[in-house]
Amino acid sequence: MKIDQKQKEILVARAKEARSKSYCPYSGFAVGAALLTQDERIYTGANIESASYSPTVCAERVAFFGAIHDGARDFSAIAVVGGESDKAISSFCSPCGVCRQVMSEFCRDDFLVILSDGNQITEITMEALLPARFALKETEKGGKA
Ligand code: THU
Numbered sequence: 615m616k617i618d619q620k621q622k623e624i625l626v627a628r629a630k631e632a633r634s635k636s637y638c639p640y641s642g643f644a645v646g647a648a649l650l651t652q653d654e655r656i657y658t659g660a661n662i663e664s665a666s667y668s669p670t671v672c673a674e675r676v677a678f679f680g681a682i683h684d685g686a687r688d689f690s691a692i693a694v695v696g697g698e699s700d701k702a703i704s705s706f707c708s709p710c711g712v713c714r715q716v717m718s719e720f721c722r723d724d725f726l727v728i729l730s731d732g733n734q735i736t737e738i739t740m741e742a743l744l745p746a747r748f749a750l751k752e753t754e755k756g757g758k759a
Contacts, residue, residue, distance in 0.1 A: 615652055615690045617726060622737070625650055625693035626730045630703070632658035632673065638699055639663065645673035645696035645707055649681055652688040657681035661696075674713040678720065691726040692717070703732040714744040722756035 617625075625648045633646025638661055645661045659676030671679075674694060681689070696707030706729040709717065717725065723741035730736075740756065749755045 617650070617691050621650070622691075622693070622728050622735055625656070625691060625728055626695065626735060628656055628658055629673075629693040629695045629730075632660050632677075633695055633703075634660075636660040636673070636699060637662045640665070640667065640670075642699050643696060644699035645694065647673040647677040647692055647694050649674075649677040649692045650690050651681065651686045652690050655681075655686065657684070657686065672710060672713050674709050675716050678716055682720070687720065689721050689725060691728055693728040693730065695730050695732075697732075703730065706731045706736065708738075709743065715748070718744050718747045718749070718756065719754075720756060725756065 628648035629646040632648060633644050636644035638644050640663045647659045649657045657677050657680050659673045661673045663670045694707055694709060695703050697703040717740060721740045725740040726737050727743055728735060728737045
């Protein structure tokens with residue numbers, strides 16, 4: 615699915631809005647994500663931390679798991695923004711390795727990851743973000759062919 619510039623800007627705006635809900639008292643780094651389904655629904659997420667650190671869940675996974683639990687399966691893009699929680703975003707926040715693997719479970723090669731530094735918008739495909747990705751079967755890359 616082709617996503618136009620206006621849709622990208624809307625997704626980034628929704629990710630920024632979601633970022634304000636981040637619970638990050640330990641890192642002080644707030645992240646927001648907005649996930650677009652192929653039928654144009656948007657699911658958002660923010661990172662949620664824990665005092666024992668490892669249970670922390672990234673914004674991207676909060677968005678994906680909420681969407682999956684709601685029955686969504688086909689995705690076209692996710693916008694991600696992050697930075698120090700008491701400041702406006704000023705640099706790009708690229709998804710961590712764990713989130714890339716979770717994305718890989720549900721997204722095809724042309725799925726778009728849209729990043730903003732508060733000024734510019736850039737994008738990268740699933741294929742470029744996680745090359746030679748692991749799947750038990752080739753047909754399982756990003757779900758339905
Ligand atoms: N974080 C995300 O939410 N997404 C990413 O892709 C990178 C990192 C969060 C996890 C943690 O709460 C904080 O940012 C600092 O690592």
